[in-house]
Amino acid sequence: MKSSKTIHMTEGNEVMQILRFMLPMLVGAAFQQLYTFVDSIVVGRYVGPVALGSVGAAAGIVNLFMALCVGLSGGVNICAAQSFGAGDEKKLKQVVANSVYVTLASGLVMGLIGLILARPILLLMGTPAENLTYALVYMRLVCGAMVITAAYNTISQILRALGDSVTPLIYIVISSLINVGMDIVLVYIFLWASQVWRSRLLWHKVYL
Structure with a gap:
């Protein structure tokens, strides 16, 4: 189970081992916040204030699902760390x-709840009518990928339980950069396509 990225807390200087393990987690947490931050910037600049407000309207329930994923993966982390520390490979x-079965099941349940009950939940939260359409789109997109989110958190926590906090950091940095690029590209493409479509409709109304 040993690798160059594994940090054994019982070997060497304890303070240095904790710092080596903690720093990648702090950087990873910062990059994880980049998701919503970049979403808000791109939507606010390229789509408009109504769409930006819609992202905020859906953020509450999305963050709740994210917190459930983090809580679940935290439980897996404790169990895996105990088994790894005891040297019990079979139990590990x-x-x-x-954890694979529980993660897939919980991710599917949360995803389905978000997809099916998105509108009732947003209405119950008092989402303004002008924000409802965009909020539904954003919430359903996030909930549709909830299994992937749950799987990432669980895998990351298992790796950390084994003393590897660097690999999860690499994953989150790569996915954050992809998210930034796809945000800009897709929003720009969809806006360009919608403008072309509107101009064609206007042309037909004027000249036909």
Whole structure:
């Protein structure tokens, strides 16, 4: 189970080991916040204030689902770390295997709840009518990928339980950069396409 990225807390200087383990987690947490931050910037600048308000309207329930994913993966982290620390490889494999089933099931349930009940939840939260359409789109997009989000958090916590906090950082940095690029490209493409479509409709109304 040893690798160059694994940090063994019982070996060497304790303070340095904790710092080496903690710093990648702090950087990863900062990059994780980049998702919503960049979403808000791109939507606010290129789509408009109504769409930006819609992202904020859906953020509450989205953050709740994210918190559930983090809580679930935190439980997996504790069980995996205990097994790894005790040197019980058999139990560690059982923890990892069971966490896969629980993660997939919970991710699917949260995703389906978000997809099916998005409108009632947003209406219950008092979402303004002008924000409802964009909020529904944003919430359903995020909830549609909830299984992937849950899987990432669980895998990251298992790796951290094994003393590897660098690999999860690499994953989140790559995914954050992809998210930034796709945000800009897709929003620009969809805006350009919608403008072309509107101009064609206007042309037909005027000349036909």
